[in-house]
Amino acid sequence: MNETQPLAGKVALVAGGTRGGGRGIAVQLGAAGATVYVTGRSSTAGRSDLDRPETVEETAARVTAAGGTGIAVRTDHSDPEEVRALVDRIAAEQDGRLDVLVNSVWGGDGLTDWEHPLWEQDLDTGLRLLHRAVETHIVTSRFALPLMVARRSGLVVEVTDGNTARYRGSFFYDIAKSTVIRLAVAQAAELKPYGVAAVAVTPGFLRSEAVLDHFGVTEADWRNAVAEDPHFAHSETPAYLGRAVAALAADPGVMAKTGRALATWGLYREYGFTDADGTQPDWAAHWADVLEEEHGPLGDPL
Incomplete structure (x- = not known):
């Protein structure tokens, strides 16, 4: 194995790799030497209804610049034929x-209602969120898993928010993110006889492009937003999540983790990776120190 590029010769598909955590994962898989297919609905041919500027082509270029091979394919993962x-x-x-x-794949930021309980929410909007955030994962696995099963090896990563049963503050958001963890559990059970692992992985407070925009800062001056939200000081870049996934993909013993819900704050201790600035953010530790008294414990991993 190439120690600097342990994934050289490997092939990855990052569905929903346009921005945020997906982009971070794609780039770090590339840095580890992989060929990465980057997919999503936003491309140079046109933006998705999210109307964000990031594109799959830009992510693929970053994968290549990092040392891998990036291949952009505009794909709507809610369309089985695509x-x-x-x-x-x-x-x-x-x-x-x-x-x-x-x-x-996510695409639910504009669909999440943080203000109202289920019985006061717009049903069509909530169901559309579940369609985007859950059904897309099922569709993608349905068609991609046979390639792994045939070779009797591989790793499936379901990207979620949180790795415990703690309620996430909005009905449809919670159902989506909790269900994604269950998708990993179910796939792990069915894939285990074929030597294919499946896990769920969560970041902590993710400093995505959308979050930076929300605070009116860039990655270069993100600490200016800490005055507005002190917890932002303990945030992490998408690269941290990406390095967690790359470490899992390079671990020959990853089958020991199949079916588990994992987090950057646990994986950095095991694999020793750092964030882009050399730090090792630990959202769970910050929660225990500052937020637990008011909001209760995060709970045990699912």
């Missing part, structure tokens, strides 16, 4: 090989 065509392309171009599948 996903089928994507997987057929990967199979044709990579001789049937797929080593890592990352289900990071």
Whole structure:
């Protein structure tokens, strides 16, 4: 194994790799040497209804610049035929090989209602959130898993928010993120006989592009927002999540973790990776120190 690029020769698909955690994962898999197919709805051909500036092409270019091979494929993961065509392309171009599948599709920021209980929410909006954040993962796994099963090896990563049963503050948001963990558990059970692992992974307070925009800062001056939200001082970049996933993908013993809900704050201790600035943020430790008295414990991992 190449110690500097332990994923050299490996093939990954990061579904929902346009921005945020998905982008961070794609780039770090590239830094570890992988060929990464980056997919999502926002591309140079046009933005999705989220109307964000980031594109799959930009992420793919970052993958290549990091040392891997980035391949952008505009894909709507809610459309089974588009996903089928994507997987057929990967199979044709990579001789049937797929080593890592990352289900990071989200698209629910504008659909999440943080103010109202279920009985006061718009039902169509909530169900659309579940369609985007859960059904897309199922569709993608349905078509991608046969490549891993055929080779009897691989890793599926379900990207979520939180790794415990703690309620996440909004009904449909909570159902989506909790269900994604259960998707990892269910896939792990069915894939285990074939030597394929499946896990859920969560970041802490993620400093995504959208979060930076919310605070009116950039990655260069993000600490200016700490005065507005002191907890932001303990946030982490998408690279931290990416390095966690890359470490899992390079771990020959990853099957020991199959079916588990994991977090950057636990994985950095095991694998020793750092965030982009060399720090090792630990959201769970911050929660225990500052937030637990008011909000209760995070709880045990699922």
